[in-house]
Structure formats: structure tokens, C-alpha cells
Amino acid sequence: MSDAGPAYVLGSDRHELERLNQQAAAIGPATRLLLRAAGIEPGMRVLDLGTGPGHVALMLAEMVGPSGAVVGVDQAAAALTVARRRAQELGLGNVRFVQADATTWRDDEPFDAVVERLLLFHTPDPVAVVRHHAAGLRPDGLVACIDFDVGGARTFPAGPLVTQVAGWLEAGFRHGGADPTVGARLGLILKAAGLRDVGGFGVVAYLAPDDPSGPRFIAGVTRSLLPVITAAGIATAEEIGLDTLEGRIGEEMRSTDAVFMPPTVVGAWGRPGPS
Template sequence: MDRYVIRGGRAGADRLLVLARIWAATTSDLLDRCGVPSGARCLDLGCGAGDVTLELARRAGPGGRVTGVDRDAVKLEVARERALAAGCTNVDFEVLDVYDLSSRGVYDIAYCRNLLQHLSRPADVVRSMWQAVRRGGVIVVEDADFEGSFCHPPDAGFDFWVERYQSVLRSYGGDPRSGRKLAAYFAAAGIPRPQVSVVQGANLTGEAKSMPLLTVQATAQSMLGAGIATEQEIEDACTRLAALADDESTLIGSPRLVQVWSRRDDASS
């Protein structure tokens, strides 16, 4: 089991809810392109607080079924509460390490977002997802490339987030450039040439500008433990990032989010 660099539990789930709102439209467009048929059986791997799980359930309809998998039981409890509040009855949530996925030919859709960047063996998980998809089904993966992030005018707090998050992710065995490598992971798993697209946010206002601050706060203990930053450096960066989030004259660009998907036809292995 890999170590997870970002704080879990309720606070971690709250951060994921913000992240999910930011990327909801682009993920919805992606699901439109790949197609989620009525009655589909779907897997959301590393589902967190369940945003995409619930979207897949809405698309699959009452005749479908969606399983959300995560290793954080607290986040899954948040997801269950949200499903109950939404009256969504065609979902299940399961505590599972993603490396332990063993399903074969079960799902019409196998999906994950911003999961592989945290893993030391991402291609192994992609291979397991592919094996879990039945003939005619689709594997769909979204992940970030942090080197695409930008800020203008430049800001030291923003630079701290980009540089130190990448450093601590690498120190935990992850890869902040995972997005650009998704097609290579697919190839390593024997998956036919996928469809590839890239999306990116750019914001002067709104909650997307709070993500650098929320992420530094959520990774502070990991940075300290790995010797990536001191308490004072983290405090100073958070002060700057809080001001940046409120500064409507500064444009920030999110990490690039690379979207990759492939359909398992009769000729696929």
C-alpha cells in the first residue's frame, strides 16, 4: 500500500468536494464522449467523497449499479451520507486498496480521477481496471500534470505550492507529471490506443483560486515529515495563498488535467 500525501478524513473530504466542483463540467463532458449507457455497471476507483460516483449513478439510472472504492473509510462515510441525501440507491461504497482490485470482466465503465499521481505502480492499477471491464466497456482516466500550473503576476506562495507539492508527492512515491504519462500507462497495460484530451482551468475569481491554499494545508504534515518544508515556510506560504485567493487581479492556471479513455472491443486482449 502506498502512502497518501494528502490529509484524509472529514477535512480531506471537504477539500475533495471543492476539487470536484471545479472539475465537474469537464468530467461531465468527458463522460458524454465515452458514453454511460442506461443500466451500466460502473466502478469509480479512488472515489473519495463520491462526486463522480453519484454522477455515474445518475447516468446509469435505476437499472444500473455503481461501486465507489477508496481506502479512506471516513471519506466513504461522507459519500454514503451524500448518496442518501440525494436519494441515490444504486450505489455501493467499499473500503479497498486499489492494488487489491481483482474483478474480471464485470464493469461497463471503470473510472478514476487524480488517483494515479499518488501511486508508485500506476500501470498496475490501469491494468487491473482494464481487466475489470467487460467487452464493449470503457476505461476512463483523468490525472494531473502539475508543471502546467501558472500564476500571473508571479507569486512566491503559488510557487511554493507548485514546487513543494511536487517534491512531497515524489518523496511519497507518486508522480506529479502522471497526466502526461497516461497514454504510456495504457500501452504498458496492453490497452488499445486511447482517445486523449487536455483541459485546464484559469481563474481570476472563485473557489478554484483556493485550491493551492487548501492543498498546502492538507499536505503540511507530509511536508514536515519528509523535510520538504519548515513550519514557518508553510505558514508564510499559506498567508500568501490566502491573499492570492482574494486578489482578483491575479490569474492562476490549474494543473493540466489529461483525460484518456479506451473501449474494450472484441479484438482487445
């Protein structure tokens, strides 16, 4: 969803925006749980990095309430238009959106908390991003990061098609400069950025063999990543067969009675300053 600023491997078309909507619905409960555990509270002034169409910023606006405030930053103008419209529809007057490079943006006023979901995944130097934003917090402020560990994604029992597609996706993400297992290292990233009292945990969903959201999730990510996968020579469009991929994955899962565990949603949090 990149209109300006650094390249973003998943692109910005309507399929990607729709995919982000479906993904946000799927990981919304895990996100809320992790943000609460991290310490997001009413009255806080919170920054949401790489806000996209604003799902996390709007959740935060509700969590901090009218006495708090939220700023969502993203480089993609189209996504921010959606985010602003949603805030208006929901009657949330305590959230605003800024188009900027979220890795380096700084407000004049300090924040109580800085949050990111699925931005560090796409960031070449996550430690530098966390360090930069930790320095923009009030004393004893909070850094809360939520990101995927794709390494945890699998079907049980494993099927050849899902295993093959997972390999294409991981290679595609890495080729495009993303780190699909960044969630596994979130706590280490926060410590390397100088944060103290670092904690966190991961949340995994278990989707039934006939749940259509599993095949839809895998096919949706493949659609957005297809240009990178084919250009890098990881797989051809014919091998991937995007038009029938979702159906074939669903068939494999149902015929083997396979449960799908999507990427682990990992949260990690900490506070700046020496312990």
C-alpha cells in the same frame, strides 16, 4: 484519507475531506465532459476506483440511470460513510460502496466500464492497476481515467510566492510517493497496459485574479501536504506560514492582475484487447 491499506499522502482529516469537496465542485464540469467523451452511457455497470466521498460515483450513478449500476471502492471508511449518506440523500439506489484496496479489488461480476479520478496520481504502479481492472471488464469494456497534470498549473504573469509554493507542493507530492504530473502520461499508461483505441484530452480552467478559489485551492493542498513537506525538509512551517498563506497568494494575484490556471484535468480512455 487512508484508514486501511496503502499510505495516502494527503491524509484523512476533516480539512482534507472539505478540500476534496471544494476540488470536486471545481472539477465537476470537466469530469462530466470527459466521462461523456469517454463513452459513459445509460445502462452501464461502472466501477469507480478511489471514490473517496463519492463525487464521481454519484455523478456516474446519475449518468448511467436506473438501468445501470455503480460500485465505488475506497480504502477510507470515513470517506465512504460520507459517500453512502450522499447517495441516500440523493435517492440514488443504483450505487454502492465497498471498502477495499482499489488497486487490486475485483468483483465477481464483470463491469462495462472502470473509471478512476485522482487515484493513479497516488499509485506507484498505474500500469498494473489499469491492467488489473481492464481484465475485469466485459468484452469491449471501457477504461476511463481522469487525473491531474500539475505541470500545467501556473499564474500569468508568474508571481514569486505561487512559484515557490508550487515547487514545495511538487516536491512534497513526489517525496510522498505520488506522481503530480501523471495526467500528462495517462494515454501512455493506458497503452502500456495493453489498451487499444486510446484517446483523450485535457481541460484547463482560467481563474480571475480576484477569484478566491485559486488561493484557497493552493493553500488547501499545502495544508494537507504540510506534514510531508516539513518532515522531508522541503520547507519549514515558518517559511510556509499556513495561517496567512491563502491571503498572501490572493494579494499577489490581485496586485499583479494574475490569472490562475489550476492543474490540467486530463482524461484518457481506451478498450482492452488487440486493435
